[in-house]
Amino acid sequence: MDPNYERRSMKANKDLYDNLHFFTNSMQGIQERCVCGERLVHERAPAEVFDYLPGNSFFTCKKYKDDGMHYRQPWVCAVEEELGILKTRLESLEEHKSMVVKLEVENQELKTEVEKLIARVSELEYAT
Template sequence: MLTYVNDSQYGIPRKCPCGGSIINEVSRKEENDTVPGKRFFTCKNYEEEIERLTKRVVEAEEVMLETTKLSREMERLEEKVQSLCEQVEYLTVHVGRLEKVCFD
């Protein structure tokens, strides 16, 4: 498919790299248009491709937000684990002292 893109330097390709057909268009005169009547080409699937890519961007943003939320949750859980480890260590020391008192 990349050959189609490469061939576009030598003229308008017959097929788009996505496999869709090419539509030849001519730009209309607009206020900021410096070259009215310029010829260009687009893919028949152009709008569908933009919609598909937009959907992928939205999904990627959702994944990024979820990743951030999970990262924060992991930090909170690590703090809780650290606190629990300290409590276990404290209780272990006290159990050791009680064993000495009871069994000595």
């Protein structure tokens, strides 16, 4: 077999698997656009369709095909992931807020100390 053909085939397969990996990692929270660039629509599945995923409502790409390269995410999962993302962001913001408060208190203490030192320096200058 031709080694160049094998190399091209291997690179093509690697690109495909890399794209699939990037695509699956990007499906977190509520997306606005699919990786193909199309807008996502809020879709409700018919009552007779029973899907193994929870919920009957989906965020779906306009060009959705079941080829693994377009979004079709259950509404329940997307909202749950979005809430988790927002919760972690809120926790980090609360940590930053507490740090800011501590730094403001420390800054005020340092200002009073500097004022005392300036007063002491001016006393020493006049004394000499």
